Amino acid sequence: MTTPRPASSRRSRSRANGDGTIYQRKEGRWEAAGYVLASGNIRKRVRVYGASRKEALGKLTEKIAASNLGLPVAASDCTVSDYLTYWLQGIAVHQVRENTHTRYAACIRLHLIPGLGAKKLARLTARDVRTFLDHLRAACQCCAQVRDTDRRFCCAIGQCCNKRLSPLTVTYVHSVLKSALEHAVREDDLPRNVARNVKTPAPRPRRFKPFTASEARQFLHAASSDRLHALYELALRTGLRKGELLGLHWEDLDLDSGTASIHRSLQRTHTGGLTILHTKTRASERRIVLPTECINSLKTHHERQQEEREAAGTGWPDNGLVFTTPTGRPLDSSNLTRRFRRLLHRAQLRSIRFHDLRHSTATLLLEQGIDLVVIKELLGHAHIGVTADVYAHVRLRLQREAINTLGDALSPGRDDPDGAPVAAIVR
Template structure:
């Protein structure tokens, strides 16, 4: 005889909707610490039952579960501590947390996640775009300035920061869609103003040669030469170099984190992890660099920090990627060149390669971009000279010619 299974208290309920989908509901521990009823959906009874069972099991283990009835403040706190922390790199999580604390919670804290509308988003972003942040964050009262003394400094967020705040909110709300808490992500229906990227003047080929000549006596000459030819360098270890085959393996990047200080971390994307060929000039410079580093180790003696990076301080410590490079500035001054950042050497590399006619897909592989579109969009503004050359070539082809009109047409050259 078949016996119907008796549903235990707290197991949740599962039933079929009029549209054919299955819906399951149950009570869980919400982000605000109270017990709330949540609903999940599935194309089959088993799928819906498994989803609600997983949420109830997490709740019984004391894990908070985000619900659509949560306020934005409670939900973002839950999302940062229970979801994003397992998916983001530490530095990215730190930036997300600062964005949530400074902008999202103050602007949207009391609103219910399920009741957020596109109008709410636009109103919030417009207010963020026009509000003095010195006043919004209470710095005027703390330092007795700005609005506190009746002289607002109008310190507004840049367009890129507003876009970043919007992207963090989109990422957070996307989790509610994946968890079947909301049918759609309303933040995706709002478009932010496209910000203009920082204007950058890359080094020309002549300026790059001038810079390398001025930096020839610098102890980090090999670093600058490789930066102008390749890219990510501070995460290189000595064992990553194979001077016999003239290659280097890019496996990690050096970053400063809040908890670990200067730390070797995996590359940001799979495309960033790669093996690259080294130019002959770089091989000579790297051999000289390793010999100089060995001499510095002997000179430093017991004060030498036995670190593994290829490029270090004179006492063996890692170079901080977040700090300016005084030797770089000195070399630029000796060369009579404008001041640039160390990362701008990487941008100059791509620009020089483009001007030499190297295909975008090759530059993408060399510099480790995840998508070729990044290469095209970032460096499109430095290709004016190439565009002029192309237009001049077309004008020459369409201009008057002394050729005999009876001559057969020449075959087109396809590049």
């Protein structure tokens, strides 16, 4: 005589056609399965899991509802190529900025799909990912992207140029794959994120060349006669990003109290051209104090802009931007970069990136002994660890100077001008 299975583990009561099936597994978890629309406009069976019947049913219902709306849903037996396409078009497009999405798309098209696209998503292993990344580091990109068919490049001229990806790019490709697979784990398409089990060497941080105090003074002197003098003052004295400067509106400034609200940025996107967006991160939204020099230069800039506005007449667009072209149009980032380089040449200063003005601000503040927390708030970093990591070389130099100063004080034969030492409590 057979013992009947407990009611909780029996297959659930019949469900309507198309609603899928749901039952409890031997280990206690609930499994639900059903057919949904997958990449390639075909229907595939998906399985989801939950700690309770309600949880598993809710996950399956969500997938079926998305499928009924015509949205492709990833299936566990799909290829990595199919899943990355689904993730890029259905998930990432709603979570990141357009420019970031464009970089994701290029990364997937050029590297991830050629290297891992043919593998089944459910069978992808950490070894597959590690092997792919090792090959990516070693491969000549002219050969990998079939650019050597052009007679001017690489193997077409009889010698491979060995043009390899930088460690930073390899790390970026790895991070995109991890992000995509993490979503597969959240949707129960994968039990774990195998890309997270692969460790890649930390790339060397980008080297930047901030101004010294002497060079900064020379730069500000040269910029004093420039039409965008106020912009350069703000960049060097407050460390604002280029997009934050170009997206600044007059309504964001309070010149009477000497403050500025930073909450938007001007960026060029593929579809919208020059577009006002939110700042880089939520931490980038901040209120900063304006130096007196910036307040004065902004007032002068406002007067000049009013003259340009009157000269342009009805052709002046009412966009409220602080920094514009002489006709009131938004300033393009690339045009500002060219102007900046010409200014450096006129000032007979070494060539640096515009973003290095921001690094110059932080470096000079650190060298003046300003607390790292204050610099973090001024720059709009999400975490103080970011500030500490970026400017670690400055902190080490300051530590060395402090240690040397202490060494001088402790050197033999040095007299204490104050006589006997003062007792102190060590905590």
